[in-house]
Amino acid sequence: MNSPIDRVKERIRAVLPQRQNHFLLRLTEQSALLVQGGEALVTYMRKPSNRNAQALRAIEKQADEVRRILIDELNRTFVTPIDREDIFLLSRALDDVLDYMYSVVNEMDILEVRPNDYLLEMAQLLNDAAAELNLAMQRLEHHPGVAEDHAVRAKQIDNRMETLYATALADLFQGPQDLGHVVRMLKLREIYRHMLHAVGSSDTAANIISDIVVKFF
Numbered sequence: 001m002n003s004p005i006d007r008v009k010e011r012i013r014a015v016l017p018q019r020q021n022h023f024l025l026r027l028t029e030q031s032a033l034l035v036q037g038g039e040a041l042v043t044y045m046r047k048p049s050n051r052n053a054q055a056l057r058a059i060e061k062q063a064d065e066v067r068r069i070l071i072d073e074l075n076r077t078f079v080t081p082i083d084r085e086d087i088f089l090l091s092r093a094l095d096d097v098l099d100y101m102y103s104v105v106n107e108m109d110i111l112e113v114r115p116n117d118y119l120l121e122m123a124q125l126l127n128d129a130a131a132e133l134n135l136a137m138q139r140l141e142h143h144p145g146v147a148e149d150h151a152v153r154a155k156q157i158d159n160r161m162e163t164l165y166a167t168a169l170a171d172l173f174q175g176p177q178d179l180g181h182v183v184r185m186l187k188l189r190e191i192y193r194h195m196l197h198a199v200g201s202s203d204t205a206a207n208i209i210s211d212i213v214v215k216f217f
Contacts (some may be wrong), residue, residue, distance in 0.1 A: 017197060024141055026069065031130070038101070038131070041053070041056060044056060045119050045120040048108070048112070067091055091103065093205035097126075097198050101126070104194045119129065122168075125164065132157070172185050
């Protein structure tokens with residue numbers, strides 16, 4: 001016959017998966033919207049238009065709403081199955097990636113910057129990172145080792161982006177020809193930075209996922 005302590009432990013184990021699923025569901029929703037955002041960004045880089053820009057803006061707003069719900073639920077939950085701080089920081093990191101995607105398209109639209117091959121390749125890398133994060137979230141609860149593998153792959157994309165960013169800058173600043181060219185250089189540099197920061201935020205999200213795996217799985 002189980003002791004009172006054993007019965008309490010069994011009750012805790014019965015409750016924790018439900019709560020964990022609850023928060024992981026919201027985080028997985030965010031990561032799924034991140035994938036949609038990455039796909040929309042690639043589409044925009046291939047065919048810049050107001051319609052394609054609006055598609056990404058709509059996804060960003062939808063993701064903001066999911067995050068608001070998560071934070072509200074987090075604030076109303078006394079005990080969380082994984083660290084409250086990890087839930088909050090992972091949600092914020094995923095949100096930051098999509099915010100940078102939004103900033104890229106928004107500034108390109110406002111500054112009238114046309115996509116180039118570097119921006120398309122950066123967008124594709126960012127989309128790949130988003131896909132890895134989404135897969136990590138899908139696998140986190142039941143296959144944490146696989147989730148860790150996807151987190152590592154997302155981190156590797158950050159290294160590839162840094163190399164591409166340096167190459168794009170080197171090409172951009174080769175021999176400015178006139179004032180118009182200098183202005184274009186400055187605009188593109190800011191867009192490149194947004195892309196770099198976006199992948200940097202995906203790297204942060206991957207690190208948090210790895211921390212969760214170590215601490216709780």
